[in-house]
Amino acid sequence: MVRALHSARFERVHIMGWRPIIKSRRDWEDVVPHLHDYADVRAAFSWEKAFKELDGLPGGRGLNIAHEAVDRHADGLRRDHLALRWIGKTGETQDFTYARLRELTNRFANVLQQLGVGTGNRVYALTGRIPALYVTALGTLKHRGVFCPLFSAFGPEPLRARLAIGEAGVLVTTEALYQRKVAGIRDALPHLRHVLLIGDNHRPSHVPGTLDFHLAMEQASDRYTIGPTAQEDPALLHFTSGTTGTPKGAIHVHQAVVAHHTTGKLALDLHKADVFWCTADPGWITGTSYGIIAPLTNGVTSLVVEEEFDAERWYRILQDERVTVWYSAPTAIRMMMKGGVAPVHKYNLSALRFLASVGEPLNPEAVVWSLDAFGRPFHDNWWQTETGGIMIANFAAMDIQPGSMGRPLPGIEAAIVRNTEEGSVEVITDPDMQGELALRPGWPSMFRGYWNEPERYRKCFVDGWYLTGDLAKRDKDGYYWFVGRADDVIKTSGHLVGPFEVESVLMEHQAVAEAGVIGKPDPIALELVKAFVSLKDGVEPSEALRRELLGHARSRLGAVVAPKEIAFLPSLPFLPSLPKTRSGKIMRRLLKARELGLPEGDTSTLEN
Numbered sequence: 316m317v318r319a320l321h322s323a324r325f326e327r328v329h330i331m332g333w334r335p336i337i338k339s340r341r342d343w344e345d346v347v348p349h350l351h352d353y354a355d356v357r358a359a360f361s362w363e364k365a366f367k368e369l370d371g372l373p374g375g376r377g378l379n380i381a382h383e384a385v386d387r388h389a390d391g392l393r394r395d396h397l398a399l400r401w402i403g404k405t406g407e408t409q410d411f412t413y414a415r416l417r418e419l420t421n422r423f424a425n426v427l428q429q430l431g432v433g434t435g436n437r438v439y440a441l442t443g444r445i446p447a448l449y450v451t452a453l454g455t456l457k458h459r460g461v462f463c464p465l466f467s468a469f470g471p472e473p474l475r476a477r478l479a480i481g482e483a484g485v486l487v488t489t490e491a492l493y494q495r496k497v498a499g500i501r502d503a504l505p506h507l508r509h510v511l512l513i514g515d516n517h518r519p520s521h522v523p524g525t526l527d528f529h530l531a532m533e534q535a536s537d538r539y540t541i542g543p544t545a546q547e548d549p550a551l552l553h554f555t556s557g558t559t560g561t562p563k564g565a566i567h568v569h570q571a572v573v574a575h576h577t578t579g580k581l582a583l584d585l586h587k588a589d590v591f592w593c594t595a596d597p598g599w600i601t602g603t604s605y606g607i608i609a610p611l612t613n614g615v616t617s618l619v620v621e622e623e624f625d626a627e628r629w630y631r632i633l634q635d636e637r638v639t640v641w642y643s644a645p646t647a648i649r650m651m652m653k654g655g656v657a658p659v660h661k662y663n664l665s666a667l668r669f670l671a672s673v674g675e676p677l678n679p680e681a682v683v684w685s686l687d688a689f690g691r692p693f694h695d696n697w698w699q700t701e702t703g704g705i706m707i708a709n710f711a712a713m714d715i716q717p718g719s720m721g722r723p724l725p726g727i728e729a730a731i732v733r734n735t736e737e738g739s740v741e742v743i744t745d746p747d748m749q750g751e752l753a754l755r756p757g758w759p760s761m762f763r764g765y766w767n768e769p770e771r772y773r774k775c776f777v778d779g780w781y782l783t784g785d786l787a788k789r790d791k792d793g794y795y796w797f798v799g800r801a802d803d804v805i806k807t808s809g810h811l812v813g814p815f816e817v818e819s820v821l822m823e824h825q826a827v828a829e830a831g832v833i834g835k836p837d838p839i840a841l842e843l844v845k846a847f848v849s850l851k852d853g854v855e856p857s858e859a860l861r862r863e864l865l866g867h868a869r870s871r872l873g874a875v876v877a878p879k880e881i882a883f884l885p886s887l888p889f890l891p892s893l894p895k896t897r898s899g900k901i902m903r904r905l906l907k908a909r910e911l912g913l914p915e916g917d918t919s920t921l922e923n
């Protein structure tokens with residue numbers, strides 16, 4: 316039995332007992348999707364051809380991300396086109412044309428030059444979504460430094476670890492964040508030579524051992540020539556978390572811009588007249604690849620909204636700014652769903668053409684809900700820090716099976732693989748079989764290493780495949796379906812959290828013997844960080860101690876990373892209270908199964 320429900324562009328086909336399929340009606344109104352026919356575009360695609368859509372540095376001096384994002388438009392017909400519109404917390408706006416952005420990023424490149432910062436040096440940013448962040452990122456790329464964003468909700472410990480691992484030479488941050496989070500760890504960062512501070516409330520900052528960002532900018536020249544940049548020169552450093560050990564710094568090179576540009580065009584369907592809004596935090600890779608680079612290389616207007624999520628404010632912004640393409644994330648979409656469709660319908664969102672989502676599995680209900688709320692479905696897409704750009708997507712012209720991540724981009728070969736006993740991998744060709752999602756290396760934004768950890772990088776590749784660490788299935792039509800992570804890494808409100816980082820901070824506390832950290836399923840945030848703690852001999856569990864540990868973790872790790880829940884494990888004489896393998900690894904999988912009352916699975920390696 317088939318029931319169809321029509322919206323202007325989409326047809327919702329219900330087949331009894333199945334999720335609806337959202338059919339694209341292919342009447343394109345005024346904008347024809349770049350990827351209008353998946354098979355045709357995929358067959359005709361090559362990265363060499365994609366590369367030709369970029370300009371390259373004048374005089375054949377190579378390829379530089381900032382030139383493609385800013386200067387080539389500032390030198391051309393789009394010089395007076397609005398590149399960035401910033402909306403501050405108090406509602407004030409600042410507009411930057413491509414020409415103005417060129418001038419400001421030239422100034423910042425000159426600031427680095429005058430400070431004697433060499434090419435390849437790491438320039439970190441720790442800010443919210445403020446104009447200085449965009450100037451820092453693009454100015455650093457012009458100067459051929461390596462840009463590394465940090466998440467401003469991190470506490471001092473995750474910040475220290477990331478600044479130390481990447482040997483940060485320069486940090487751009489605000490006076491308030493510096494005082495709260497960096498001043499106390501600065502002594503532990505011998506490589507950090509220059510700190511540039513953005514004063515609060517537009518006032519210059521006078522903190523000893525730092526420079527004022529705006530003063531340095533004013534004194535710098537607005538003319539700058541980008542030096543020769545090789546495609547393989549490092550450009551970006553993005554930290555991500557693994558199950559064990561320190562955070563991993565994924566390195567991306569200038570060539571990545573070919574993928575940023577192409578995926579912006581094919582997966583987000585960016586057209587020159589678009590007003591694009593990416594809601595990601597600048598501390599995570601989406602904030603750079605799609606919050607900064609892809610919209611600018613595509614020459615669109617990119618909206619930068621400083622304030623965090625607020626459903627009604629977001630709808631108002633979509634309406635008032637006439638946003639056409641919107642890139643958001645499941646946690647935010649689930650929060651909007653809580654408020655229902657009525658608040659959405661109060662606004663005129665007729666400009667909206669394309670909605671996309673990334674970062675976590677997007678519930679099928681959320682796809683269907685967005686069709687009711689916005690008249691358009693959210694298009695889920697999949698990628699990760701290591702891939703640098705979107706790899707699998709629901710494209711504008713494609714039928715959507717809600718719950719699926721979509722199909723691989725042109726130029727991307729994906730597969731579901733399984734490990735063999737000989738330590739190699741085997742491609743699973745049968746549809747609907749679960750295995751690890753793997754990608755054939757060679758796309759431009761593939762990470763080129765983990766900073767200073769060649770061994771960890773090498774381990775990601777087996778038999779010519781990059782193993783993503785995600786479990787997935789592929790159906791007979793070539794759509795990919797996310798199953799879960801193959802490791803213990805936690806996704807909470809879209810943020811990847813490594814359990815080891817949290818366990819280490821808990822164990823700093825004098826009362827704690829051991830800690831095991833898991834992601835506990837949550838209807839809004841996907842997972843919440845939950846810690847199981849065993850106490851040292853003679854220490855009694857109490858509500859006061861629980862609160863103290865929560866507070867300790869929060870002040871060291873920051874709000875996103877710190878556990879929201881702590882449970883004490885009973886301490887048994889002579890026995891470790893956390894389940895462990897014989898080789899001493901905490902079996903987080905088992906902690907999670909017990910938390911959820913699920914079968915414990917294979918416990919043959921369990922020690923106690």
Ligand code: 6R9
Nearest residue numbers: 673674675676696697698699700785797811
């Ligand atoms: C861009 C980004 C990567 C991990 C990834 C996977 C999860 C991302 C997803 C998704 C289900 C999607 N993930 N997109 N899971 N459906 N559409 O998020 O990068 O922070 O490195 O996280 O996020 O587990 O491996 P990153």
